[in-house]
Amino acid sequence: MPAYWRQGCWPWAIPGCTKNLKHTRHHWKRKWRRCRMTSIRLGGTIGIIGGGQLGKMLAQSALRMGYRVAILDPSEDAPARSTCHTFIHAAFSDFDALKQLCEQSDVVTYEFENIDAHILRTLVNDYHVPQGAETVLTLQNRDLEKTAIRNSGADVVPYEKLAGKAQLEQFIESHQLPVIVKTSTGGYDGKGQVLIETEAELDTLDIPFDEAEWVVEKYLQxxxxxxxxxxxxxxxxxxxxxxxxxxxxxxxxxxxxxxxxxxxxxxxxxxxxxxxxxxxxxxxxxxxxxxxxxxxxxxxxxxxxxxxxxxxxxxxxxxxxxxxxxxxxxxxxxxxxxxxxxxxxxxxxxxxxxxxxxxxxxxxxxxxxxxxxxxxxxxxxxxxxxxxxxxxxxxxxxxxxxxxxxxxx
CATH class of the missing domain: 3.30.470.20 (ATP-grasp fold, B domain)
Known part of the structure; x- marks a missing residue:
């Protein structure tokens, strides 16, 4: 019995899908894609969003195991281009190109997680992306990430979301210098971070609070x-x-x-x-x-x-x-x-x-x-x-x- 039948993926098993044939086909196709993961065979295709070094090494593992690889990356000479069967040269924000990658893949993963929230949710809805959308979207934002970690019961360094310099000064009054100010989104490898160690540095500080969201955290020794x-x-x-x-x-x-x-x-x-x-x-x-x-x-x-x-x-x-x-x-x-x-x-x-x-x-x-x-x-x-x-x-x-x-x- 096919995996999609066992899991209730036939059109008549999907509530509301008998209204018209076009609607039924659309929902059946979407649900079948999500269910077919149980029967991927050797030679199936793994789609990877991102073709940097991580995408390259993921592709090498997938190829060694006998799977085909499709990769999307905005760099025409991305490192992973040499380790895939299909390469889609497109921006991570190119919705049509991402859909093309998903259409060609049995399962989709990523080495680059800063994907537009709307696009990622749509892909997860329509295709098999086991990592889902909600966790990665939470981790794209430092404030949401730290709040989620704290709510889990794990310890995090004292931090606060910043609305302006006055709030930063209040945080420093409570936690003392040094502190580090970071953009809530987009920063990596030290980008979007400002270390403040002295009062003199605080006095001359020029952070564009109106241009981005920021968090401040205690800088630990x-x-x-x-x-x-x-x-x-x-x-x-x-x-x-x-x-x-x-x-x-x-x-x-x-x-x-x-x-x-x-x-x-x-x-x-x-x-x-x-x-x-x-x-x-x-x-x-x-x-x-x-x-x-x-x-x-x-x-x-x-x-x-x-x-x-x-x-x-x-x-x-x-x-x-x-x-x-x-x-x-x-x-x-x-x-x-x-x-x-x-x-x-x-x-x-x-x-x-x-x-x-x-x-x-x-x-x-x-x-x-x-x-x-x-x-x-x-x-x-x-x-x-x-x-x-x-x-x-x-x-x-x-x-x-x-x-x-x-x-x-």
Whole structure:
């Protein structure tokens, strides 16, 4: 018996669909698309919104498993273009192009989550997008995200939505300097953020409150930054990757150590479990956390897709985050995650690649990933290097000499 019949997807099983034949066909077609996920076979098509490095690595996992890949991206030379069967060159706001991607796909996922709310809700309504719309739309807005995390019961850094400078001054009076002001939407890798450490900086501050929404949060003195990557399937199976210890340089992730050198796995899992109970997640997502100097763990933000800090899993774990994501959205069983060996992952930014290009393949222990981006900019993520090691201290010393250049370990 076909999956769509078993699940009540015939026209006469849809309330209100017998009014006219055209209406019936439309509703049957929409519901059949959502139901057919249970019978996707090898050779079926996975559509990916976004063709950057994450889309490329997702596509590589899907191709290895025997699926076809269709990708939409606004960059004609997107890294993932070389790893797909169908490439749609269009903006993320191009509704017709997104519909075209969905029409050609059995299941749709994304590596780029800042999709227009109206468009995303329409796609979720009409096509099979297991991650849904509501969680990603919540996470697009820092105020909504932090409120949702707090409401789940997980700890967040003290914060407040800002309407103007007077409210900022009131927040500083209550929580003291330093504070960090962030745009509610659109910021990443340190963009749209202003750190205020002194009264003098506050006096000269010029934030365009009338041009965007902003939040302010207490800027913590950190002991460590960590992240936990998790995969959840459509039927609810959950697997956890090792807790990752992260170092940022100029607010961009520069290095990850896995497993983390601090024993906070249970605290992080507890926070993640609270968040999963309160919000809908399917596929891979990463919860980034702060540990302050008093040893308290706070949830900072959530990425509802594969994450830079878990790139090491390609070599270091029994399953990569990209494999886990494909299995999860297809609702295939996921194996328990085992880490073969501790790992250090270094981001290759544009200036790093300029310095190290001739040396990348002279180090036999370096697992090198270059994404294939054509525009090399100093702070742009161009690739990453993973090193597996049983001697973490020695490896970090060697990387400091050859790679890190100016970042404390």
């Amino acid at each position: 950190l002991e460590r930054e960590v992240s936990l990557t998790v995969a959840r399937s459509t039927s609810g199976q959950v697997v956890y990757f090792p807790l990752q210890e992260n170092l940022h340089k100029d607010q961009i992730l520069y290095r990850t150590i896995a497993p983390a050198r601090v024993d906070y796995m249970e605290e992080a899992k507890t926070a993640v479990d609270k968040i999963m109970a309160a919000m809908h997640f399917v596929g891979v997502f990463t919860v980034e956390c702060f540990i302050d100097q008093e040893g308290k763990l706070y949830v900072n933000e959530i990425a509802p897709r594969p994450h830079n800090s878990a790139h090491h899993t390609i070599e270091s774990c029994s399953i990569s985050q990209f494999d886990a994501h494909i299995l999860a959205i297809l609702d295939h069983p996921m194996p328990e995650v085992h880490q073969h060996q501790p790992a250090v992952m270094m981001n290759l930014l544009g200036d790093d690649l300029d310095r190290l290009e001739e040396k990348l393949f002279t180090e036999p222990d370096w697992r090198v990933h270059v994404y294939g981006k054509t525009g090399r900019k100093p702070a742009r993520k161009m690739g990453h290097v993973t090193v597996l090691t049983d001697d973490l201290d020695t490896t970090l010393d060697q990387l400091e000499q050859k790679f890190i250049k100016g970042v404390e370990v």
